[in-house]
Amino acid sequence: MVLEASGAAAGSSPRHYESLTLFSPARYSSLPGMPFPGDPDRYPYRDEVAAYLTSYAARLDADIRTRCRVTGVRRGGAGFEVELADGGALAARAVVAASGTFGHPHPHRPRLPGPDGFTGTVLHAADYRRPDPFTGHRVVVVGTGNSAVQIAAELAAAARVTLASRAPVKFVRQKIAGRDLHFWLRHTGLDITPLGGLLRRPPTQLVIDDGRYRTALAQGAPDRRPLFNGIDGAKVCWTGGTKEEADAIVLATGYRPDLPYLAGLDGALDAAGQPVHRGGASATVPGLAFVGLEWQRSLSSPTRRAELAGTLTAPPPSRRPPAEPVTLARLVRHVST
Numbered sequence: 001m002v003l004e005a006s007g008a009a010a011g012s013s014p015r016h017y018e019s020l021t022l023f024s025p026a027r028y029s030s031l032p033g034m035p036f037p038g039d040p041d042r043y044p045y046r047d048e049v050a051a052y053l054t055s056y057a058a059r060l061d062a063d064i065r066t067r068c069r070v071t072g073v074r075r076g077g078a079g080f081e082v083e084l085a086d087g088g089a090l091a092a093r094a095v096v097a098a099s100g101t102f103g104h105p106h107p108h109r110p111r112l113p114g115p116d117g118f119t120g121t122v123l124h125a126a127d128y129r130r131p132d133p134f135t136g137h138r139v140v141v142v143g144t145g146n147s148a149v150q151i152a153a154e155l156a157a158a159a160r161v162t163l164a165s166r167a168p169v170k171f172v173r174q175k176i177a178g179r180d181l182h183f184w185l186r187h188t189g190l191d192i193t194p195l196g197g198l199l200r201r202p203p204t205q206l207v208i209d210d211g212r213y214r215t216a217l218a219q220g221a222p223d224r225r226p227l228f229n230g231i232d233g234a235k236v237c238w239t240g241g242t243k244e245e246a247d248a249i250v251l252a253t254g255y256r257p258d259l260p261y262l263a264g265l266d267g268a269l270d271a272a273g274q275p276v277h278r279g280g281a282s283a284t285v286p287g288l289a290f291v292g293l294e295w296q297r298s299l300s301s302p303t304r305r306a307e308l309a310g311t312l313t314a315p316p317p318s319r320r321p322p323a324e325p326v327t328l329a330r331l332v333r334h335v336s337t
Contacts, residue, residue, distance in 0.1 A: 001090070002062055003082070005069040005099075009057035012100060013050040017128050019154055020046040023146055023208040025180050031056050041180070070261045073268075079287055083261075093287065097275070099258045100292040112142065112227070118249060119234045125151060125252040131158040134248060140236055142227065143252030144169050145205040149213045151252055152222040161222035169217065169224060174210040181208060257293060 002009065022029055027040035029049070034056050036044060044052070057064055072083035079093040125147050137159045141152040144165040152163040163169070174181055207213060217224050230237035236246045257275060262268040267284035270276055275290050282288035 001092075002057075002060075002064045003068045003070055003084075003090075004064060004066045007066050008050075008054050009064050009066060010050040010053045013046055013053060015126070016046050017125070017147075017151065017154075018046060018130050020147075020150070022049065023174070028180075034059065072261050072264050073288075074264050080265075094289070095287065096289045096291055097259055097262060098291040099261075112251075113230045113237075117233070118231045118246075120246055121248040123248070123250055125250060126255070128250055131155045134159045137247035138245060139248045139250060140164050140228070140246050141222065141250045141252055143254075144207070145252060145254065146207050148252030149207050149209075149217075151250060153213055153216045155250075156216065156221040163217070163222045163224045164227045165224070166227045170206050171209045171214050172206045174208050257290075262288075 006014075008014070021043050022045075023043065025041050026036035026038060026044050029044060030036040036052055038044075038048075069085040070082055071085050073095055074081050074083070077091060079091065080095050082090040082092055082095065084090070125143070128151055131154050134155055135158045139155055139159045139161045141148055141155065141161060141163050142165065143149075143163075144167060148163060148165070149169060152161050155161045172181065216222065226239050228236045228238055232243060234245050234247075235243040236249075237243050256273070259269060259273065259275060262275070263273075265285060265288070267276065268282060268288060275293065276283050277290050277293070280290050280293065282290070
């Protein structure tokens with residue numbers, strides 16, 4: 001059974017900004033048994049991804065319940081009791097938390113110098129949709145990842161934009177020797193294996209680029225500056241003492257796991273609300289697993305191209321044989337987030 005909070009099994013795709021383009025080709029964004037339609041080497045747009053996921057869900061031999069938000073998971077009977085927003089409850093022998101990160105009602109807002117006192121508009125990239133409302137405005141986009149650069153470059157066609165960050169943007173070529181980067185990641189194993197812990201999260205995000213974003217920054221559209229060191233009303237205070245009025249600040253500062261419904265399950269989350277797990281299997285709660293966490297097992301863990309393996313065993317009833325293992329990879333095929 002798949003419980004989907006929104007009205008369609010399309011994951012978080014419909015909630016992203018309209019021009020969002022995947023940085024992985026269609027062939028590496030397909031789910032098992034159903035290739036992404038069209039040219040496998042193209043980079044699908046947001047609405048194409050949403051349509052693909054909806055179509056994929058319709059083909060699954062699974063009980064998918066939309067507009068069914070989970071508000072809590074607790075121990076109950078031989079497994080868990082899943083509490084629903086409408087007041088109902090379901091019993092489950094095992095639970096896979098597949099809500100990812102992009103659905104969180106409060107996206108990650110790092111400690112920054114002064115945006116709470118800004119008298120202009122402050123919004124997270126999660127709330128950005130299109131450049132039209134910012135036409136002719138002065139906008140500061142904070143971040144160094146793919147979304148930050150994509151949004152800043154798009155806004156620069158309609159507004160005066162600065163990309164502000166603590167570190168310079170680091171680019172990686174989208175194609176190497178005529179092949180997409182994901183081809184090399186897949187064929188070297190870097191995409192799906194942790195390589196014994198040698199592959200670690202880089203200190204800064206890498207922006208996958210076909211050359212257009214590097215060129216845009218080089219041409220100053222947007223320009224890139226070190227992060228501002230303060231806010232004075234409607235003015236942004238830049239390093240060196242310069243103050244400049246701005247209309248809006250867009251925080252493209254990432255997300256955190258969307259797991260508030262596990263707060264009542266003792267030991268599932270740490271003090272910071274992060275899942276306690278090993279490779280996606282809960283390290284503290286038997287029968288609980290996670291899908292789509294950043295660096296859960298490897299570089300590709302939060303993406304549709306992730307290949308997961310392992311087992312998930314529900315807690316056995318007292319004085320009864322252990323529950324039969326349920327293959328996590330098999331469960332993943334029934335989750336379209």
